[in-house]
Amino acid sequence: MAHAAHPRVGHVVPLPVLFAVLGTLLVMTFVTVAVSRLDFGRFNLWIALGIAVFKASLVLLFFMHLKYDKPFNAFVVIVSMALVMLFIAIAMTDATQYEPDRIPGYAPSIKTNPQ
Amino acid sequence: MSHESSPHLQHHFDTPAQQFDAGKLGIWLFLATEILLFGGLFCAYAIYRANHPEVFVYAHQFLDRVLGGTNTVILLCSSLTMAWAVRASQLGQRRLLIALLSLTLLGGFGFMGIKFVEYKAKWEHGLLPGTHFSHHEEREAEAAPPAAATPAPVSAASATDVKTTIKPAARGPSGTVRRDELERRDAARHGKRPSNVQIFFGIYFLMTGLHGLHVLAGMGAIAWILVRSIKGHFGPEYFTPVDFVGLYWHLVDLIWIFLFPLLYLIS
Numbered sequence: 001m002a003h004a005a006h007p008r009v010g011h012v013v014p015l016p017v018l019f020a021v022l023g024t025l026l027v028m029t030f031v032t033v034a035v036s037r038l039d040f041g042r043f044n045l046w047i048a049l050g051i052a053v054f055k056a057s058l059v060l061l062f063f064m065h066l067k068y069d070k071p072f073n074a075f076v077v078i079v080s081m082a083l084v085m086l087f088i089a090i091a092m093t094d095a096t097q098y099e100p101d102r103i104p105g106y107a108p109s110i111k112t113n114p115q
Numbered sequence: 116m117s118h119e120s121s122p123h124l125q126h127h128f129d130t131p132a133q134q135f136d137a138g139k140l141g142i143w144l145f146l147a148t149e150i151l152l153f154g155g156l157f158c159a160y161a162i163y164r165a166n167h168p169e170v171f172v173y174a175h176q177f178l179d180r181v182l183g184g185t186n187t188v189i190l191l192c193s194s195l196t197m198a199w200a201v202r203a204s205q206l207g208q209r210r211l212l213i214a215l216l217s218l219t220l221l222g223g224f225g226f227m228g229i230k231f232v233e234y235k236a237k238w239e240h241g242l243l244p245g246t247h248f249s250h251h252e253e254r255e256a257e258a259a260p261p262a263a264a265t266p267a268p269v270s271a272a273s274a275t276d277v278k279t280t281i282k283p284a285a286r287g288p289s290g291t292v293r294r295d296e297l298e299r300r301d302a303a304r305h306g307k308r309p310s311n312v313q314i315f316f317g318i319y320f321l322m323t324g325l326h327g328l329h330v331l332a333g334m335g336a337i338a339w340i341l342v343r344s345i346k347g348h349f350g351p352e353y354f355t356p357v358d359f360v361g362l363y364w365h366l367v368d369l370i371w372i373f374l375f376p377l378l379y380l381i382s
Contacts, residue, residue, distance in 0.1 A: 009131055012206065018199055018202070019353055020348060021190065022195040029375075036382050042317055048376035049373075049376075052373045059365055062198070064362055064365045077150070082153070084151060084154030088161050092161055095162040095165050095166060
């Protein structure tokens with residue numbers, strides 16, 4: 001044991017790492033607010049999601065110790081997130097394919113069959 | 116492996132490491148179910164945003180970016196204090212652990228306080244889901260200064276109509292204003308309102324409400340380990356509850372990282 005009080009299990013994350021992660025998270029929060037004021041059309045959503053995924057990865061890897069953990073724990077998280085993405089992707093395939101006036105006032109605004 | 120008697124080692128585990136890893140896998144499986152739970156709401160969000168982009172663009176301007184951003188910073192900072200608290204418990208720094216857990220709990224109170232301010236404003240402006248949606252920027256009573264009701268000018272045609280016994284008022288009693296006038300003022304300020312704006316607020320309240328419940332649950336768990344750390348239960352030999360509560364608190368932060376841009380920063 002390098003340190004008398006070092007625990008037998010788990011990993012002690014160094015303080016500079018924790019503060020660097022917080023600093024990056026705060027900067028990225030500022031960036032995501034700033035970027036949302038610019039107009040990139042439909043890419044605004046994907047930029048915002050990309051920044052969110054980056055921030056989430058930092059939290060998972062360092063605050064939640066996944067970088068130092070058993071890989072199986074990371075596997076559990078990645079699989080659950082992949083299943084959520086699969087769920088949304090399959091649900092989205094026909095989300096805009098309904099007739100506009102099937103339920104008056106509550107139907108999708110996108111015309112499925114433009115004349 | 117020598118069996119040194121650890122008071123925290125349950126008899127059905129061989130080593131503290133095995134016990135710790137088993138518990139940690141259990142927590143991660145629980146967090147996976149939480150991700151799936153919120154996944155359903157993110158799916159609803161995706162479908163409604165694909166179908167009604169104009170509703171999201173219009174409605175998001177009623178959310179306060181400054182309050183939402185402040186809450187993001189509060190949660191991120193409380194995540195740092197939580198991660199630091201886990202470190203303190205691993206290293207046996209009891210006083211630091213108590214201070215950091217208190218700070219984390221304070222962050223939770225700050226987040227819920229701001230959430231309360233936001234919800235209160237939505238409630239007062241009628242920005243509510245479903246049939247409760249009744250938004251007007253100004254309420255009818257505040258829209259115009261109180262004034263006596265004045266009779267409408269009587270035209271020659273209506274004056275000769277003997278059936279007209281009650282004259283319509285040009286101006287309503289005690290400062291009311293016509294609904295179409297209110298709608299005109301709202302449109303001048305926020306642009307034309309698309310139909311079904313209440314859909315956005317249904318999604319907003321469900322997602323932030325479920326997230327808020329998780330913050331409250333996390334605060335309860337932090338309060339519990341705060342009491343136990345004051346009693347001196349944790350140290351390098353045993354810090355498992357601090358670590359696991361920390362994982363839960365970070366997940367709550369993680370979900371907010373996605374909610375903030377998706378709800379507040381639509382462009």
